Amino acid sequence: FTTAFVLYIYRHPVSRSKMMSSESATPPAERLQSLSAVGASVQIKKDISPIKYFRSGIQMEKVARAYAKEGDLERAYKILHRFITLFIEKLPKHPLYKKAEASRMKEYSKKIHGALDLASDIKQRLSDQYATEYQSFLERQKRNEIAKLAEAQSKLEECKDYNLKSVTMDPVTDDSQSALMVIEEQHPEDSMSDYCKPKQNYESSSSIDSSNYILEQRKPSVDRSLKPATNINEIVSPTLDGLRCVKIPERLPEYFLAVVQKNTASNIETCGILSGHLMKEVFQVTHVIIPKQHGTADSCTTEEEEEIFDYQDSRDLVTLGWIHTHPSQTSFLSSVDLHTQYSYQIMMPEAIAIVCAPRYNQTGYFTLTRDDGLDIIGNCKEVGFHPHPSHPILFEECKHICLDSTHEVQLVDLRST
Ligand SMILES: [Zn+2]
Ligand SMILES: [Zn+2]
Incomplete structure (x- = not known):
C-alpha cells in the first residue's frame, strides 16, 4: 500500500451528478427580458414608407412561424418582439403613417394581428420552459450541496485512517513520487489536499515537501456540474455570430x-x-x-x-x-x-x-x-x-x-x- 495508491483512492470519493442540458441558472424573467432587449433600439426612418414596413412585418411574421415550427422559440420570440416594437410603438409616429393607403394598411393590419397572437403564445411557452429549467437547476444545486456535505464528512473519516497508516508506512520511494505526479496531471480538477494533508512532522521529509508543492500549485478545484447549462436552442440551431447562415x-x-x-x-x-x-x-x-x-x-x-x-x-x-x-x-x-x-x-x-x-x-x-x-x-x-x-x-x-x-x-x- 504505497502513498500514491492511497492518494489515488481519494481521487474518486463521490461520483458527480451528470449535467442536464435542460436547465438554466438564470431566473425566467431575466431570460425573457434579455430576448426583448433586441427590439428596443429599432429606429423608424421616414424615407422608408409605412407600407414598406408593413410588408416587412408580414415577412417577419413568416420567419417567426418558421422558427417556431423548427422549435427555436427564442429566435421566434426575438423577431416577434422586434416586430411588435416597430408596429405598435414606433410606426404610428411615422410622419406618413396617417397618409398611407388606407385599404392596403387595413389588409396588412389584419395579417399583423396574427403575429400578436403568436407572440403571446410563444411568450407563454417560453415562460413555462424557463420556469421548469430554473426549477431543475435549483433542485440540482440543492442535491449538490447535500452531496458535498456528505463528501466532506466521508473525507474527514478517511483522513483519520490515512494519518494513522502514514505513521507505520515505509518512507516514500522515487517510484511512488513519480506516480503521484502522473496522477496529479491526470486529475488536475480534483482536490483532496483541502481535506486531507499529511501531519506536520511528515511534511518535514524532503520527498513529501516536493509533493506538497505540486498540490499547492494546482488551480483551485472547480465543480463543473455547477456550470450553467448550455441553452438547448444553441445546440440544435447552428449559427454564426448569432445569425443563421x-x-x-x-x-x-x-x-x-x-x-x-x-x-x-x-x-x-x-x-x-x-x-x-x-x-x-x-x-x-x-x-x-x-x-x-x-x-x-x-x-x-x-x-x-x-x-x-x-x-x-x-x-x-x-x-x-x-x-x-x-x-x-x-x-x-x-x-x-x-x-x-x-x-x-x-x-x-x-x-x-x-x-x-x-x-x-x-x-x-x-x-x-x-x-x-x-x-x-x-x-x-x-x-x-x-x-x-x-x-x-x-x-x-x-x-x-x-x-x-x-x-x-x-x-x-x-x-x-
Ligand atoms: Zn447617412
Ligand atoms: Zn452601390
Whole structure:
C-alpha cells in the first residue's frame, strides 16, 4: 500500500451528478427580458414608407412561424418582439403613417394581428420552459450541496485512517513520487489536499515537501456540474455570430450580371431582391427578383414595389437582402447603399448586400457592422449621397453566408411585365 495508491483512492470519493442540458441558472424573467432587449433600439426612418414596413412585418411574421415550427422559440420570440416594437410603438409616429393607403394598411393590419397572437403564445411557452429549467437547476444545486456535505464528512473519516497508516508506512520511494505526479496531471480538477494533508512532522521529509508543492500549485478545484447549462436552442440551431447562415447559390452573381448586361454596358446600375426561405435551419436564397426600376451610373431606384411583395407572398418567399451592380466602380457600399442595407437588416438581421463590380471582377457580400453600422446609419437623418465618419467601420464582409453549389437560383425579371 504505497502513498500514491492511497492518494489515488481519494481521487474518486463521490461520483458527480451528470449535467442536464435542460436547465438554466438564470431566473425566467431575466431570460425573457434579455430576448426583448433586441427590439428596443429599432429606429423608424421616414424615407422608408409605412407600407414598406408593413410588408416587412408580414415577412417577419413568416420567419417567426418558421422558427417556431423548427422549435427555436427564442429566435421566434426575438423577431416577434422586434416586430411588435416597430408596429405598435414606433410606426404610428411615422410622419406618413396617417397618409398611407388606407385599404392596403387595413389588409396588412389584419395579417399583423396574427403575429400578436403568436407572440403571446410563444411568450407563454417560453415562460413555462424557463420556469421548469430554473426549477431543475435549483433542485440540482440543492442535491449538490447535500452531496458535498456528505463528501466532506466521508473525507474527514478517511483522513483519520490515512494519518494513522502514514505513521507505520515505509518512507516514500522515487517510484511512488513519480506516480503521484502522473496522477496529479491526470486529475488536475480534483482536490483532496483541502481535506486531507499529511501531519506536520511528515511534511518535514524532503520527498513529501516536493509533493506538497505540486498540490499547492494546482488551480483551485472547480465543480463543473455547477456550470450553467448550455441553452438547448444553441445546440440544435447552428449559427454564426448569432445569425443563421444564408446559403447563396454560388453562380447567382454571374447569372444576375448576365441578365442585366445591357444596363451595365450603358453604365447604368441595376438592382434585384434576394428572396428565399428558412430551410433546415439555414436561409436558402432561391430567387432574385428584378423589379421595375430606373438607374444611373451610381444609383438605382425601385418602382412598383408592390409587385415584388405580391410575387414573394404568393410563393411564401421572404426578403434576404439585395444585389446590385456598380458598372464603373469597385465593390463597396456607398452612403446611399448603407441606408438601403439598413432598411433590410433592421427587419431581418441576416439580410445581406451583394455588390457586383464587373469592371474590377469583384463581388462583395456585405453587412452593416452590428454595433456601429446599425447605430450610426439608424441615427443618420441625411438622404442622398452624403459623408459618414470613416471610423468606426460601418460595413464589413459577411461572415454568416455560405456559397452553395447544390441549389440553382431563379431570376425573375419584372421589368418587362
Ligand atoms: Zn452601390
Ligand atoms: Zn447617412
